[in-house]
Amino acid sequence: MSKMLMIGDLAAATGTKVNTIRFYEEIGLMRRAARTQSGRRTYGAGDLERLRFIRHARKLGFETQEIRSLLALSDDPERPCDEVTQIAVRHLDDVNEKIARLALLRDELEQIARSCAGGSVSECRIMDSLGA
Amino acid sequence: MSKMLMIGDLAAATGTKVNTIRFYEEIGLMRRAARTQSGRRTYGAGDLERLRFIRHARKLGFETQEIRSLLALSDDPERPCDEVTQIAVRHLDDVNEKIARLALLRDELEQIARSCAGGSVSECRIMDSLGA
DNA sequence: CTTGATCCTCCAGTCACTGGAGGATGTAGG
């Protein structure tokens, strides 16, 4: 069988605090981990992947409930199709808007970095980039 | 002179809670607002733009300190150039990574929505999209 | 068999808000 991971291994592999992983279990983002005889949590490769997903999603500004609903898409791939599509489409709009805003911000940051090459930034439109 | 805005106008225009705007002032994200005779905060168009920027940035997963440093780029456009460039470049990397991850997530959501057109989703790779 | 790293539970603290009490002010209708 494949390698057993301890909670510290997950933490190290994802840059998450051990306490945070236990917290994710408590609020139901991570599955209740299997335990050893002495009560220590054990994980597999799937749990590692799941934790990475959660962490990245958080960094992208998704709330716990949104992550829950994204994870649902992969947790139960056999569920009714229209339900799944509905969740996916709802998130698609959100994701596309995030991408569009970030693209504007990126353009402005590039502009600042470039224009600054010779002199001081007198024309700063950074707020316009997310102000729309 | 241009239109004077009250805190409630800002709140309505940006979908922010009144209390949250006061909180932003407290932690120094919003400037200390000018007050009327009776002590009510008054704002101008610039404050509205600034608040919109803050709100969008939060939704994109930036922390208060990061927003502070982004706002600094437009707050003081005459400051030393290398300093500004440094801030901009540091954020550029972060922004580009966010965009890349969101693009992967979008592709996967599109795939789910499409493939679901006829049947149930048996091949769900949504976690791969943010798992890298 | 000791020592040090990791694990456990439980609980208090932080960050970024959110909501409400209690009271002053502003404005529109009678």
Added chain:
DNA sequence: CCTACATCCTCCAGTGACTGGAGGATCAAG
């Protein structure tokens, strides 16, 4: 002018998502 009601003020307690630490058990190496 007076009342009614929305909006403002300050202050403070509560929530969501962690973060850190106390106090104690377990495990792996020497």
